[in-house]
Amino acid sequence: MPKKPLEGLRVADFxxxxxxxxxxNTLSQFGAEVxxxxxxxxxxxxxxxxxxxxxxxxxxxxxxxxxxxFNNFNTGKLSIQLNLNVPKGQEVAYRLIExxxxxxxxFTPRVIDKWNLRYExxxxxxxxxxxxxxxxxxxxxxxxxxxxxxxxxxxVTGISHMSGFPHRPPIGVxxxxxxxxxxxxxxxxxxxxALRYRNRTGKGQLIELPQIESVVNALGTAVVxxxxxxxxxxxxxxxxxNASPHGAFRCAxxxxxxxxxxxxxxxxxxxxxxxxxxxxALGHPEAAADPRFATFEARKANEDELEALIGSWVRDRKAxxxxxxxxxxxxPAGVVQNAQDLLERxxxxxxxxxxxxxxxxxxxREAHDGPAFRLSATPGSVPxxxxxxxxxxxxxxxxxxxxxxxxxxxxxxxxxxx
Amino acid sequence: xxxxxxxxxxxxxxxxxxxxxxxxxxxxxxxxxxKVEPPGGGRLRRARPFVRGHEGDPNASLAFWVHNTSKKSxxxxxxxxxxxxxxxxxxxxxxxxxxxxxxGYLAERGLGFDTLHAEKPSLVYTSVTxxxxxxxxxxxxxxxxxxxxxxxxxTLAGEPADPPNLIYGRQADISASIQAAQGTLMALxxxxxxxxxxxxxxxxxxxxxxAQETAMQTWDFQKRNRTRTGELGMLPIPxxxxxxxxxxxxxxxxxxLAPAGKDLPALVDWMREKGMxxxxxxxxxxxxxxxxxxxxxxxxxxxxxxxxxxxxxxPVITKTILEFFATMSAREAYEEGQRRQLLIGIVSTPKDIAxxxxxxxxxWFVRIESPIGGTVEFPGPPYRLSETPAVISRPxxxxxxxxxxxxxxx
Numbered sequence: 001m002p003k004k005p006l007e008g009l010r011v012a013d014f015x016x017x018x019x020x021x022x023x024x025n026t027l028s029q030f031g032a033e034v035x036x037x038x039x040x041x042x043x044x045x046x047x048x049x050x051x052x053x054x055x056x057x058x059x060x061x062x063x064x065x066x067x068x069x070f071n072n073f074n075t076g077k078l079s080i081q082l083n084l085n086v087p088k089g090q091e092v093a094y095r096l097i098e099x100x101x102x103x104x105x106x107f108t109p110r111v112i113d114k115w116n117l118r119y120e121x122x123x124x125x126x127x128x129x130x131x132x133x134x135x136x137x138x139x140x141x142x143x144x145x146x147x148x149x150x151x152x153x154x155x156v157t158g159i160s161h162m163s164g165f166p167h168r169p170p171i172g173v174x175x176x177x178x179x180x181x182x183x184x185x186x187x188x189x190x191x192x193x194a195l196r197y198r199n200r201t202g203k204g205q206l207i208e209l210p211q212i213e214s215v216v217n218a219l220g221t222a223v224v225x226x227x228x229x230x231x232x233x234x235x236x237x238x239x240x241x242n243a244s245p246h247g248a249f250r251c252a253x254x255x256x257x258x259x260x261x262x263x264x265x266x267x268x269x270x271x272x273x274x275x276x277x278x279x280x281a282l283g284h285p286e287a288a289a290d291p292r293f294a295t296f297e298a299r300k301a302n303e304d305e306l307e308a309l310i311g312s313w314v315r316d317r318k319a320x321x322x323x324x325x326x327x328x329x330x331x332p333a334g335v336v337q338n339a340q341d342l343l344e345r346x347x348x349x350x351x352x353x354x355x356x357x358x359x360x361x362x363x364x365r366e367a368h369d370g371p372a373f374r375l376s377a378t379p380g381s382v383p384x385x386x387x388x389x390x391x392x393x394x395x396x397x398x399x400x401x402x403x404x405x406x407x408x409x410x411x412x413x414x415x416x417x418x
Numbered sequence: 419x420x421x422x423x424x425x426x427x428x429x430x431x432x433x434x435x436x437x438x439x440x441x442x443x444x445x446x447x448x449x450x451x452x453k454v455e456p457p458g459g460g461r462l463r464r465a466r467p468f469v470r471g472h473e474g475d476p477n478a479s480l481a482f483w484v485h486n487t488s489k490k491s492x493x494x495x496x497x498x499x500x501x502x503x504x505x506x507x508x509x510x511x512x513x514x515x516x517x518x519x520x521x522g523y524l525a526e527r528g529l530g531f532d533t534l535h536a537e538k539p540s541l542v543y544t545s546v547t548x549x550x551x552x553x554x555x556x557x558x559x560x561x562x563x564x565x566x567x568x569x570x571x572x573t574l575a576g577e578p579a580d581p582p583n584l585i586y587g588r589q590a591d592i593s594a595s596i597q598a599a600q601g602t603l604m605a606l607x608x609x610x611x612x613x614x615x616x617x618x619x620x621x622x623x624x625x626x627x628x629a630q631e632t633a634m635q636t637w638d639f640q641k642r643n644r645t646r647t648g649e650l651g652m653l654p655i656p657x658x659x660x661x662x663x664x665x666x667x668x669x670x671x672x673x674x675l676a677p678a679g680k681d682l683p684a685l686v687d688w689m690r691e692k693g694m695x696x697x698x699x700x701x702x703x704x705x706x707x708x709x710x711x712x713x714x715x716x717x718x719x720x721x722x723x724x725x726x727x728x729x730x731x732x733p734v735i736t737k738t739i740l741e742f743f744a745t746m747s748a749r750e751a752y753e754e755g756q757r758r759q760l761l762i763g764i765v766s767t768p769k770d771i772a773x774x775x776x777x778x779x780x781x782w783f784v785r786i787e788s789p790i791g792g793t794v795e796f797p798g799p800p801y802r803l804s805e806t807p808a809v810i811s812r813p814x815x816x817x818x819x820x821x822x823x824x825x826x827x828x
Binding site: 005006017022026030045048049050051052053054060068069071072119137138140141142143144145146147148149151152153154155156157158159160161162163164165168169170171172173174175176177180181182185186187188189190192193194195196197199201203205206207208209210212213214216217218219220221222223224225226227228229231232233234235237238240241242243246247248249250257258259260264265266268270327330331332333334335336337338339340341342343344346347348349351352354355363366367369370372373374375376377378 | 469
């Protein structure tokens with residue numbers, strides 16, 4: 001078994017929902033010991049939402065431990081139940097933080113204040129701590145306690161205004177999009193940078209990742225267009241300023257695609273050569289020389305017609321065949337895949353073994369997102385199933401925090417470890 | 419100048435659209451990132467939009483700017499022996515090589531991982547491509563929309579009657595770069611601890627596939643595909659106080675049935691204060707308003723029939739709520755709603771973001787030099803590190819540092 005790069009790193013994960021726990025999940029996949037602090041008095045909402053694992057009789061399993069949503073983001077973590085609303089719970093939290101290298105949270109400052117987990121408080125306990133706070137809006141400022149999650153950030157940061165078709169209202173992108181890659185990925189990037197600094201100087205530090213700042217930073221040129229040019233751009237559907245055709249085209253339905261039979265191929269032609277290759281690959285080489293479409297400017301000027309024409313070429317063909325023909329001609333193209341495709345039908349995903357399967361004691365065999373980057377000498381992996389709520393309360397108290405069995409018994413009796 | 423987290427780290431970057439943002443993250447954190455560009459520059463140098471009046475100027479592409487702050491630029495022609503030889507010398511001065519070329523392109527030019535790593539075992543070599551370094555699609559042509567389609571997120575975005583929607587802002591490229599930054603820093607820490615470098619391989623398709631949200635697990639557990647549902651997202655049916663509401667001057671998005679905020683009665687309290695509660699204090703609406711919460715919703719998702727009798731009354735509740743939001747500005751709806759702990763997000767335009775009260779109060783925007791003269795305001799970094807802040811300086815002009823860097827190689 002090759003070594004993982006973060007072995008020996010211990011993380012106190014005081015986060016919940018998506019953006020925070022996913023950052024912890026990445027650290028866990030690469031060898032860190034991640035301790036998820038939870039409480040049955042206010043469990044992570046993801047433990048209580050779909051999709052739930054199913055029983056053999058077709059009914060849904062129930063309880064806190066069978067949500068695929070939660071389980072996917074918390075692999076291999078330890079779970080301790082701790083009531084942070086009581087002073088003794090906060091004392092246990094400090095003793096845990098003392099034993100950790102990284103502190104992670106995405107609660108609002110209002111809650112952090114209530115739990116006495118501000119940076120000056122936890123760094124007094126552990127001056128070497130790298131403390132990452134990822135609230136929606138930042139730790140200060142007039143909106144610091146605004147609530148939300150990815151789907152609220154999507155409109156607030158401009159994703160909704162800039163995505164989708166202009167004749168539609170700004171409906172967003174169907175998911176809590178920034179929770180999954182942008183915010184956890186920026187958080188881990190900052191934590192690793194801070195680790196390097198600590199390796200060199202011994203000093204910990206405060207990382208503040210206001211999710212709004214993180215997302216706007218990753219949102220293309222829209223805000224810069226306003227700041228530099230005074231323009232206020234809007235959404236343009238699937239079109240691009242730099243490629244034409246550029247969009248999704250409907251192909252023949254696929255009755256085997258469960259509940260999702262409409263099939264679409266995307267095509268991006270970034271220059272005249274790619275357009276000529278695409279037209280030829282789709283059996284209509286004459287279209288490349290058609291004056292309506294021969295140059296980029298002409299294609300942009302006649303884009304409705306161009307899209308209708310390509311739509312007519314592919315409408316009765318299999319999307320996979322269209323994509324393969326275009327790719328054989330060197331044109332960027334691909335099928336708009338659904339989860340069934342990604343898990344079961346995409347030969348490339350399968351060959352690379354992206355999804356990893358683990359056995360969960362309550363949910364059963366589960367698919368997990370594997371590491372999203374591959375390290376040749378020190379690869380990550382899904383380290384094990386997500387913890388049951390409170391599964392490791394005793395272990396964390398005794399082995400990591402160093403409490404005696406009597407102390408743990410008292411805390412249990414006093415309702416601190418709940 | 420403050421301490422920099424990546425002080426002393428040198429990155430040689432052979433990147434254009436897909437890995438440039440990774441290089442930018444490293445550069446803003448203090449690494450010396452030297453971007454090797456072909457004569458004339460790559461695709462991003464030619465990408466719209468440009469600074470107005472400077473269309474086509476390789477130093478004036480805003481798309482280039484946002485992915486290339488704080489770097490240096492060297493022009494080398496990898497199609498010539500001399501260019502390849504200089505690039506090789508330069509790459510061997512690096513702690514990190516970062517590239518997004520087609521698979522095999524750099525190896526064919528003597529700049530592949532195996533060759534460079536053999537000569538410099540501590541080297542971290544990060545490759546960011548559409549589909550990764552191996553597998554049946556490794557050589558497929560890639561552009562951002564292909565990553566978003568093949569990675570599964572487009573299928574979840576948009577109205578059912580429309581084509582699947584692309585998410586704005588090169589999100590496959592950005593995701594690949596963000597994943598690459600994490601992998602690169604892990605490999606760097608490992609190399610600094612052990613002297614052992616390695617290859618970091620990132621596939622844009624894999625990089626954003628976690629953003630399918632619950633679609634993957636829904637198939638895994640329930641053999642059901644999530645599809646695009648307009649503004650419903652995961653909701654099984656349209657519900658009051660969820661989705662887009664039109665205000666006097668724009669839109670807000672409502673998520674009031676979602677967990678973490680206050681439930682519907684708190685919205686009705688606000689409506690009542692303005693005399694706009696309509697029939698919602700009367701039965702049957704009053705009981706339903708009190709009933710529509712997360713627990714009810716979870717039950718509904720397991721069994722949509724559970725909505726039962728309630729369904730027929732929902733349109734009146736929705737209509738009353740939409741009429742309320744139509745009377746105020748989007749900013750008032752957002753700020754006052756949030757003060758009441760209601761989950762409401764304003765639908766910001768780019769101008770709204772530039773004027774956002776929170777971002778302004780926190781001095782997030784920075785002022786940088788413009789590569790074509792003068793200074794411009796620019797979005798700040800994604801995070802604030804108290805001891806080693808990210809510092810954004812201007813993107814380089816094409817070939818600006820060629821002489822300086824090449825002189826250092828002699």
